[in-house]
Amino acid sequence: MVNVKHGIFALLMAAGAILAFFLFFQGDEAKIKKRFHALAELAEKNGNEHNLIAAKKAHQIEKMFSKTVRIQIPSYDIDRSFDNRDISPHVLYARARYQTISLEFHDFRFDFPEDETAVVSLTGVLNALTGSGERIREFHEMVSTLEKVNGEWLITEVSGVDVLEK
Amino acid sequence: MSRKQIQQFLFPELNRKFLIRVLAVGIGAFVIFSYILIPFRITGFSMEPTYRDGEINFSFALNYIFSPPERFDVVTIRLSGTRVMLLKRIVAFPGETVAFEEGYLMINGQKIAEPYVSERRPWNLAPRTVKEGHVYVVGDNRNVPMNTHDFGQTPIHRITGAPLW
Numbered sequence: 001m002v003n004v005k006h007g008i009f010a011l012l013m014a015a016g017a018i019l020a021f022f023l024f025f026q027g028d029e030a031k032i033k034k035r036f037h038a039l040a041e042l043a044e045k046n047g048n049e050h051n052l053i054a055a056k057k058a059h060q061i062e063k064m065f066s067k068t069v070r071i072q073i074p075s076y077d078i079d080r081s082f083d084n085r086d087i088s089p090h091v092l093y094a095r096a097r098y099q100t101i102s103l104e105f106h107d108f109r110f111d112f113p114e115d116e117t118a119v120v121s122l123t124g125v126l127n128a129l130t131g132s133g134e135r136i137r138e139f140h141e142m143v144s145t146l147e148k149v150n151g152e153w154l155i156t157e158v159s160g161v162d163v164l165e166k
Numbered sequence: 167m168s169r170k171q172i173q174q175f176l177f178p179e180l181n182r183k184f185l186i187r188v189l190a191v192g193i194g195a196f197v198i199f200s201y202i203l204i205p206f207r208i209t210g211f212s213m214e215p216t217y218r219d220g221e222i223n224f225s226f227a228l229n230y231i232f233s234p235p236e237r238f239d240v241v242t243i244r245l246s247g248t249r250v251m252l253l254k255r256i257v258a259f260p261g262e263t264v265a266f267e268e269g270y271l272m273i274n275g276q277k278i279a280e281p282y283v284s285e286r287r288p289w290n291l292a293p294r295t296v297k298e299g300h301v302y303v304v305g306d307n308r309n310v311p312m313n314t315h316d317f318g319q320t321p322i323h324r325i326t327g328a329p330l331w
Contacts, residue, residue: 004180004181004185106247106250107246107249107250108247109246121246122246123246123250137209139245139250140245163252163320163324164252164316164317165320166291166317166318
């Protein structure tokens with residue numbers, strides 16, 4: 001019985017150490033995941049929102065992107081580069097069209113072709129309710145390139161992947 | 167069953183044997199439900215009436231280990247992983263031409279009988295050839311405008327399995 005107690009204690013200690021490691025010594029993968037989850041949280045909307053809050057969220061989203069951002073979504077015929085200062089107005093406009101927005105990111109796959117560069121494949125799921133009451137559910141596979149600038153991972157490129165080609 | 171046995175069943179003694187059993191069940195369940203029988207919930211109406219919105223199912227990942235997918239098989243297709251997948255029916259293989267004429271599926275110019283389709287809108291899609299290493303997939307619900315329905319060709323390697331039922 002003493003051995004079992006010691007075993008359980010050792011297991012708990014190991015679990016605690018693993019938890020502490022993940023909490024305090026996050027690797028780049030965890031940092032990038034956290035960045036996307038923060039982006040999803042900022043994009044979220046539940047009913048009416050004060051203009052100031054909407055502007056603050058749009059500004060925070062803007063700060064997650066590098067100075068120039070390239071967006072490529074073949075299914076929507078979008079392929080252009082933005083100055084990151086143009087992101088805020090786009091975000092404000094897009095969020096204003098919906099009553100509610102829920103954005104989730106799943107299935108992250110990482111590649112680090114260079115030290116300060118990450119290429120991430122992920123799936124984005126958007127659930128939204130338009131101003132006219134239409135329910136929208138979209139999911140897209142995306143490939144995003146990020147660069148580490150002053151210790152922060154900034155999104156420099158987002159490309160949509162066509163899983164089904166008509 | 168005696169009272170002692172019930173007590174032992176509900177509140178088992180934390181001995182080594184019990185902990186090993188719990189660990190084995192935990193690891194087994196993790197492996198099975200992460201890689202072999204991947205649970206999923208259907209959201210959307212693209213496979214109606216065969217599969218309905220809200221139904222629960224499992225994607226059986228070993229389904230195509232010994233035999234390749236066949237025409238009219240319903241398959242799960244991964245996006246960047248298996249957390250979000252598409253559920254579609256295979257209708258054509260590499261080299262075949264696919265088209266829709268007034269809602270009817272045409273393969274190599276021949277009208278195909280599709281008993282799983284209950285109602286259809288007059289979809290029209292010009293013929294296109296399925297690329298090497300791809301399959302052409304469509305949902306069973308053709309009673310929606312064509313531009314709102316996700317279908318098309320996808321690489322075979324994206325197929326993760328088939329629904330268990």
